[in-house]
Amino acid sequence: MTQAQVQHPVRSMATVTAQLVAGGSPFEMETVDVNGVSTRVWKHAPPDLRAVLESSAQHGGTPALVYGDEHLSHSAYFRTAATLAHRLTDQYGVSKGDRVAIAMRNYPEWVVTFFAAVSIGAIVVPLNSWWSAEELRFGLTDSEAALLVADEERLRSLSADLPELGVPAIAVRSGAQLPRGARSWEEVVGEVTGDVGLPPAELAPDDPAAIFYTSGTTGVPKGALSSHRNMISNIVSGQYGRARSLMRLGLDLPDLLEYMAALPTQVILCVLPLFHTTGAQTVMLPTLANGGTLVLMYKWDTDEALRLIERERVTAITAVPAMISQMLASPRLDDHDLSSLLTLASGGAPAAPDLVSRARNHLTDVLLGQGYGLTECSATATVNGASDYVLRPESAGAPVATVDIVVVDPGGAELPAGEVGEILIRGPGVMLGYWRRPDATAEAFSGAWLRTGDLGYLDQEGFLYIVDRAKDVIIRGGENIYCAEVEAAVHEHPAVADVAVLGVPHEVFGEEVGAVVRFWEGQHVPPEELLSHLRSRIAPFKLPEHIRSTAEELPRNAAGKLMKKQLKEQQGWSSAPPDTSG
Structure with a gap:
């Protein structure tokens, strides 16, 4: 199945889903009680992560x-x-x-x-x-x-x-x-x-298995407590997403299973850090559970990635859009044999729609995809792949069969298709709660539904579109940087009277960190001195790349909250600056 074979889907989502989850299918579901909530789960998923490790003994000498x-x-x-x-x-x-x-x-x-x-x-x-x-x-x-x-x-x-x-x-x-x-x-x-x-x-x-830390809008990291079931759901969800995308092209289930069985053993290039849920749960877990090979990178390097794809005959990559953009833009792209590459997926940050056309121009036989999820729902909630992604590159995809997604208004009422509201998720991947943070856990849930804090809408066929982030967060090359945390660190400098931290659009990283600082009257701190102050307080990737000072009061609304959209427009940070890298 090549990208050149992609055409308009002729089969409805409902028809494909019914075939995929039918009895006897690898994607068959069952309903079980998960901590008091009736939940659809993958019937044939491993029972726990110990079973995933034990399965490796069966794959012998395979790398x-x-x-x-x-x-x-x-x-x-x-x-x-x-x-x-x-x-x-x-x-x-x-x-x-x-x-x-x-x-x-x-x-x-x-x-x-x-x-x-x-x-x-x-x-x-x-x-x-x-x-x-x-x-x-x-x-x-x-x-x-x-x-x-x-x-x-x-x-x-x-x-x-x-x-x-x-x-x-x-x-x-x-x-x-x-x-x-x-x-x-x-x-x-x-x-x-x-x-x-x-x-x-x-x-x-449903025993707890991991704590993945994710910063909150207060700037204090919170530990999302994940169970074995939370994480093993990704193993089947990823396969399901690929299968659904291919069946939408016209394949019946027997043909699909025959096609998937004939594919070479997966060799996955792991370019994302394993301390992220995307790296650990949507890349590492399915690869090893299915007897594949995980090719690890110390850090992202475009030339090294191209070399590894050729040397190890890599079949798939999941990366943040910035990495994919850099790879496609590499002047050495055509110097390497990338014929083994079957799938190129993006995750961790929204992908620009023009990424599809650029990928198709350079890698015509590669199936493209992206997904949506967050630490609190163990990564995979929606999947968009193959022809669906080509036709809807701006969509995060449709929910996998075990996941429900609704969009609600501020009062919690479900909104019809096309109307923007907060995205809520329910399914077997939703975390147990925040580690020893009962108040934060209570705020994160509406009954059995996880409140994502993201704003979006569903179309008539159930595809999800993310339009904004309700949380005040910057995503720089897939790394979440919470503005309140950086603001708190800047505020610790005695010369700072007020500060607003904003996302500055960037062609490669998606966003960079910008800070607008108002100093106390008669005081001024050069940017390098302020950065020196910050280096001992926050990680390097959170340091502002753009620092501007102002003598004016920062714009705030009647409730005293910073009006960041207005401030971004004032600073000229509402669109990506020209590329001056030379």
């Missing part, structure tokens, strides 16, 4: 993880994870419900640690590897982590804090002197035997 020149087979990956699981229980006393924090770049050890911990019932806490030391410390203390597994850079930034926190650490790929209480990965894992199995553990689908 599971690739990093640089390192290749780890599924059987070797399983044995290493099982060995680490024993070390966690025997040497560190980790038991069900204990939190194990991971703070590192996309190394194979990230994946091994994740599955080793969840397979014994521990709760994994992926920490943002771009966070400052202060932010990492917050993640460790808020989650009350029993153990930290971190790379050299993260350990170095936390070296002064770990003894005080009393958190033991396992050091990954570190040649430096280790802080007190830390041991090397090699020392901890030790010998990996050929007959090792997992330690015994009793798990249930």
Whole structure:
């Protein structure tokens, strides 16, 4: 199935959905009680994440993880994870419900640690590897982590804090002197035997499995507590989305299953950080659960991505639109054999509609797609692919069969198709709640419905369109930056009287961080001095790229809230500036 074969869909969404979820189909559903709520779930999904790890043992010598020149087979990956699981229980006393924090770049050890911990019932806490030391410390203390597994850079930034926190650490790929209480990965894992199995553990689908931190509009990170069921839903949802897109082209279910079975084993280039739900839950989990190969990148590099696609015969990539744009614009694009690439999907940030035409011009045989979700609903809520994406590139897609989406007015009444309101989500991926934040959890839900804080509408066929973000957030290359957090850090400078942080449109990153600052009378701070003040308080990716000062009062409404739309227009930040990169 090639992009050239894409034509107008002739089959309705209702017809395709009915065939896909029929009894005996891989996408069959059942209704179960999830914490008191009747919920449609995928009947044939794995029962828990431990089962996902155990399935790797069945794929033998097929590569599971690739990093640089390192290749780890599924059987070797399983044995290493099982060995680490024993070390966690025997040497560190980790038991069900204990939190194990991971703070590192996309190394194979990230994946091994994740599955080793969840397979014994521990709760994994992926920490943002771009966070400052202060932010990492917050993640460790808020989650009350029993153990930290971190790379050299993260350990170095936390070296002064770990003894005080009393958190033991396992050091990954570190040649430096280790802080007190830390041991090397090699020392901890030790010998990996050929007959090792997992330690015994009793798990249930709705047991908590991970805490993914997401900042709130107050600027204080909140931990979205995800269950095993939340995350394993992504494994089937991704397959379902692709299947639905292909059946919309006219395939019947038997032909579809035959076609999908004939596809080569998936080789996925993981360009997104694993501490994000998109990287961990929509890329890592389905790839390994289906016996595929996960090709890890330390950080995004266009030339390296093109080289890896050719060398590893990569079949699919999920990336933020900025990465896809950079790849398509590379002058070396045609120097590489990209014929193995079957799917190119965007996520983590809205994609510009013109991305479709650019991709079709350069990669004519690649099926395109995008989706919508958020940390609180375990990533996948809607999927838009194949001809649907070509015809509706501005849509986030239609909900997968286990997910319900409604759009409501400020009073909570459901709105008809075409009318804009807040998007609410219900389904098996919706989080258990925010970690030890009952008030925030209550605010996030309307009954069984998750309030996304995003504004949008549904069309007559059920396709979702995102028109704005009700939350005050900047998305820079897929990274969420909450304005209130940056504003709070700027306000800590004694010369600052008022500040507004805004998203400045950018051709590559989507948005950059801009700040309009009013200083106290008689005081003025140069931008570099203000940035120096901020570097010890917030992560580098949150630092403002644009800083302007004003002697005027910042515009506010009658309620005292900043009128940011008006301020953006005043600053000329309502449209993307010209590309001056040369």
